[in-house]
Structure formats: structure tokens, C-alpha cells
Amino acid sequence: MEKVTPFLMFQDGKAEKAMNYYTSLIEDSQITNIAKYGANEPGDEGTIKQATFTLKGQEFMCIDSNIKHQFTFTPSFSIFVTCNTEEELDNLYQKLSEGGQALMPLGDYGFSKKFGWLNDQFGVSWQLNLPK
The missing domain is CATH 3.30.720.100 (Signal recognition particle alu RNA binding heterodimer, srp9/1)
Structure with missing residues (x-):
């Protein structure tokens, strides 16, 4: 491989x-x-x-795709980004969520300092994390 x-x-x-x-x-x-x-x-x-x-x-x-499919991206596969600062996370979340959909708004869910999950304007799912 x-x-x-x-x-x-x-x-x-x-x-x-x-x-x-x-x-x-x-x-x-x-x-x-x-x-x-x-x-x-x-x-x-x-x-x-x-x-x-x-x-x-x-x-x-x-x-x-040159063929129109009845499916698109799914949140069960996402791009996970570990951010260095809260400012970086907030900025990236704001930009990626424009025209998209929040799945988990930015917040403290207990497993990190701050976390957010969204689908962007293209339907691609992103998880943005600021570790503790």
C-alpha cells in the first residue's frame, strides 16, 4: 500500500x-x-x-462529479482541526459556517476548552477543537 x-x-x-x-x-x-x-x-x-x-x-x-448523484457529504465523515488559540477557532468557525449549517455551536462540551461542528457551504463537515 x-x-x-x-x-x-x-x-x-x-x-x-x-x-x-x-x-x-x-x-x-x-x-x-x-x-x-x-x-x-x-x-x-x-x-x-x-x-x-x-x-x-x-x-x-x-x-x-460529471454524474448527478442523489447523495452528498455526510457529517459522519468530517475534517477535524485542532486550533492553537480561541481567536483562531472562532475565526475559522465563523468563516466556514457562512452559508453552511451549525451542527454543534461553539461551546464548552466538557472534552475541550472550546469545540464546534458544522457543515460548510459545500456540505463538507468540519470539527474545530481547542484542546484543554
């Missing part, structure tokens, strides 16, 4: 927008490779055939 990489499938051509958004929010993050559909290929021209990006060193892959 070579490696294991989280894989995100976006619909409606949102993969590139999501990658740009995520890498702008989290320091030491970047888009590392993008392959787009061209003319006369099975996906919509200009959408993501396959891409990779990193968030704080963790590699992710993503695509824009």
Missing part, C-alpha cells in the same frame, strides 16, 4: 471554488495539482477531473 488520502466528490462544479476557499482559510495549505475536463470529455469543460490540495500538510483529492 502506498498511501491513504481523503477524497472529496463535489457536484455542480464546486470543487475548485472549495479548494480555493479552504486553502485561503488554513495557513500552510495549497493546491498542488489540477486536471480539468476539456472539450469533448465526459465532464463539463473546465470542471475538475481530478485535483489534489493540502491543508496544513494533510493531502486531499477531489473531483467534480
Whole structure:
């Protein structure tokens, strides 16, 4: 086995927008490779055939599905972020929750100083934690 990489499938051509958004929010993050559909290929021209990006060193892959599925992301799989400061956590929670949905509002749930869980505007689930 070579490696294991989280894989995100976006619909409606949102993969590139999501990658740009995520890498702008989290320091030491970047888009590392993008392959787009061209003319006369099975996906919509200009959408993501396959891409990779990193968030704080963790590699992710993503695509824009050229097939409309009846499912999307689920909170049972989430991106867990350990923050260094309360300000960092509050800022990230506020930005990621814009256009999304709070699953657990920021608070003290007993297992950390502060914690929040949300689905972002793309439907991807995030858990943001400030350890004790």
C-alpha cells in the first residue's frame, strides 16, 4: 500500500471554488495539482477531473462529479482541526459556517476548552477543537 488520502466528490462544479476557499482559510495549505475536463470529455469543460490540495500538510483529492448523484457529504465523515488559540477557532468557525449549517455551536462540551461542528457551504463537515 502506498498511501491513504481523503477524497472529496463535489457536484455542480464546486470543487475548485472549495479548494480555493479552504486553502485561503488554513495557513500552510495549497493546491498542488489540477486536471480539468476539456472539450469533448465526459465532464463539463473546465470542471475538475481530478485535483489534489493540502491543508496544513494533510493531502486531499477531489473531483467534480460529471454524474448527478442523489447523495452528498455526510457529517459522519468530517475534517477535524485542532486550533492553537480561541481567536483562531472562532475565526475559522465563523468563516466556514457562512452559508453552511451549525451542527454543534461553539461551546464548552466538557472534552475541550472550546469545540464546534458544522457543515460548510459545500456540505463538507468540519470539527474545530481547542484542546484543554
